[in-house]
Amino acid sequence: MTKQTNRRYSDRHPGLSRHHISRLAFLLAGLLIAVSSVSLLFVGYVASHASDEQAIRNEKRLFENTLHDRMRLIVREQVTVARWDAAVTNIVLNFDYEFVREHVGSLWTDHRHNRTFLIAGDDQILAETFQDYTHITKRHLDETPELKPIVAQARTLYEKNRVRVPGGFSYRSLQGLDTAEYAALGFVTIDGKPALVGAMPIIPDQETVRLPKGPPTILLSAKFIDDAFIEDINSQLSFKEMAFVASFQTEAGAPGHQITDVADNPLGSFRWVSDTRADTIWPTVIPVILLLSVSLAVLAFGIAWRIGKLTSSLHASERQNRYLALHDTLSGLANRLQFNRVLASSVKELPDKTFAVIHCDLDKFKAVNDTFGHAAGDAVIKTVAERMTQAVGRGGLVARVGGDEFVIIMRSITDRAGLRELANTLITSISEPMPLPDGEETNIGLSIGIALAPDEGVDGESLVAAADAALYYSKENGRGRMVFASDLPTLELSEAKSVQSGGGYQAAS
CATH class of the missing domain: 3.30.450 (Beta-Lactamase)
Structure with a gap:
């Protein structure tokens, strides 16, 4: 009897022990799931918050640069x-x-x-x-x-x-x-x-x-x-719902830019809706959190997958912001910031590597917007960008720096004959009929001013100013033509002599 009692007692003990371990295992599993769920919630919150802040900082920086460009x-x-x-x-x-x-x-x-x-x-x-x-x-x-x-x-x-x-x-x-x-x-x-x-x-x-x-x-x-x-300013930024409001108070961390007058009195704020907000993370994170209760394996896989996807999302957002910071959103060409960087690097390589600054301005472009509307004007800008890129090729950088204003940094062709041929190609290409979205066509022209480095300057400001002056001369003397900045003194002297003699004037291209 004693032996049977001892056997039953010994049989009962392992049963109690296994039940206790099982409860501990479930408890630890539940605790692990809870900790993992809270951790994932925290990671999602931090990541979405950080993504919001970084996106807004990038948008503010891009807006400030664009506004500064408009001032200049x-x-x-x-x-x-x-x-x-x-x-x-x-x-x-x-x-x-x-x-x-x-x-x-x-x-x-x-x-x-x-x-x-x-x-x-x-x-x-x-x-x-x-x-x-x-x-x-x-x-x-x-x-x-x-x-x-x-x-x-x-x-x-x-x-x-x-x-x-x-x-x-x-x-x-x-x-x-x-x-x-x-x-x-x-x-x-x-x-x-x-x-x-x-x-x-x-x-x-x-x-x-x-x-x-x-x-x-x-x-x-x-x-x-x-x-x-x-x-005009949003044509380069493409921000959503951009507006200017008289209120000077903005929510902390919200997208916007406050301005004051010269005497530091508040005037108002530019506001817009950020396009890169990370609020969409939550609808995808919550289902993953629910799956944590199914098994620890699904939990581990879900965490790894979500972290990988979140990292990819942040990288994609960063790549997009870098692209927007250096490109014109309408035409896909380089914007003023990228142009300034390439110009600065080109100047540093002088005099070993020469280059040319080609300033282009569309003729009769305003008539397109007035007659056919801004959608037609946008289509013309895109077509101009494609034709300029095709004409310039890989030997130069084409940038859009204004509504109908384009600048080219040309490194592969730096002799006058080659640049004249390129300019004539650009003028001919742009003068061809421009297709419009409604099936109609329109015609515009192109005026060009060219400055050679280092002949017209050894710094970016001088070269841009020289190209501007040549372009202005081209616009003022017939449009649809090209002028070298180095020819301006000769052209102006010829014009003066022509006026003194009572004769007409035809500028050389």
């Missing part, structure tokens, strides 16, 4: 009028109404500057434009006090760069100077509307005239931050 562009457009001996003669020294109406008014017709002011050294506003209407007036700057801070900045820069010469004063060369070193930039409120403003003095370019003593005459122009401005 408004000054470059002003330079065509403000840095000119004829402007000094007909505005500063002898105020010519017709000259002012024609050339100051061109800032609207050519570049869509909504408002332009000419402000004399005694704070008298001599003229102002309202889009396509130029009003000759004489009223004191005190009537428009919001302009006084930026006018004061422009005068301070003038005093810094003014040079005394025999017979009066001149101005130092703009080559090598950053835009902010000779022009005042910022935001102000004009007519109750926030506006991007540039202001610079009227100064000579060829040293044939002298500036008088005293404060300068300031050319100030503005682009309102309206729907047209937002559409």
Whole structure:
């Protein structure tokens, strides 16, 4: 009896032990599943939050770069009028109404500057434009006090760069100077509307005239931050639901950019909806978490799979942001940032490796938008990009730096004959009929200015300025043609002789 009792007792003990271990195993398995689920939730939260923050930082950086480019562009457009001996003669020294109406008014017709002011050294506003209407007036700057801070900045820069010469004063060369070193930039409120403003003095370019003593005459122009401005700046960014609001308060970490006027008073904020938010991670993470209760094997596989997919998503987002930062979203060409980088690297290789800067501007492109709409204009830009890329090939970089403005850095062809042939190929290609989305066709043209490195400069600013000047000459003298920057003095002399002799003028291409 004792032996049987002992056997049963010994049989019962292992049963209790196995049951206890089983419960511990289930408990440990449950604990592991719970810990793994919480860990995955935490990883998902951190990853989505980090992805949100990085995407928004990249978008803000891209927006700031684009806005800075627009500031520089408004000054470059002003330079065509403000840095000119004829402007000094007909505005500063002898105020010519017709000259002012024609050339100051061109800032609207050519570049869509909504408002332009000419402000004399005694704070008298001599003229102002309202889009396509130029009003000759004489009223004191005190009537428009919001302009006084930026006018004061422009005068301070003038005093810094003014040079005394025999017979009066001149101005130092703009080559090598950053835009902010000779022009005042910022935001102000004009007519109750926030506006991007540039202001610079009227100064000579060829040293044939002298500036008088005293404060300068300031050319100030503005682009309102309206729907047209937002559409223009967003044509490069393609942000979702971009808008400008008067409110200066933004949610912490939200996509946006706040602006203040020159006196540091708040004006409002640019807002948009981020396209790269990581909220879509959660609908895929939750099913994986539910699968953790099935088995530890599924749990391990699910964690590894999700982490791998999450990493791929972050890498894809980073690649997309890098691509957007260096490419124009409409045409797929290099944007201004990539162009500036390639230009800087090309300059560093001088004089061992020469190159050319080819500045191209479409002729009659505005008529396409006005006649067929912006969708047609976008189609034309894409076709132009394809034709330019095909013509240039792998030997150069084609970049879109404005609405209808393209710049090429050409390394494989640097002789004048080859560049002339390339320019003629580009002009011929672009002049061919452009297909439109509705089956119609349209025709545009192309004007080209070419600067050779190191002949026209050994720094990017000088080369771009030289190409700009050649392009401007091409546009002003017939369009649909190319001009070398090195030919400008000869061309201008030939034009002057032609005018003196009463004959006509045909510029050489």
